[in-house]
Amino acid sequence: MLQHFSFKPLYENKQLPGWSISFFYKQTRYAAEYEPDGTIKWISEAPVDEEAVKKMIHELMLFHVYD
Known part of the structure; x- marks a missing residue:
């Protein structure tokens, strides 16, 4: 989380x-x-389980920005 x-x-x-x-x-x-097309460019080192984290980020951005 x-x-x-x-x-x-x-x-x-x-x-x-x-x-x-x-x-x-x-x-x-x-x-x-976070780019408008959903691309994530890491400034810090990427997390080990990057794909799971990306999914959580996309869900939060959809809720906060695009809703």
Whole structure:
């Protein structure tokens, strides 16, 4: 489970898509950029179980941004 999930727009002009995201997973902090097409570019090292984490991120972004 992701904890302390936060996101903010990459650009001041909020019309331009893209978000900076950060969260804790298994007591480790991760940071990434979430692109409008769903691509995740890791700023920190990617988690070991990256695919499971990506799925959780997509679900949270759908709920918070696109809903």
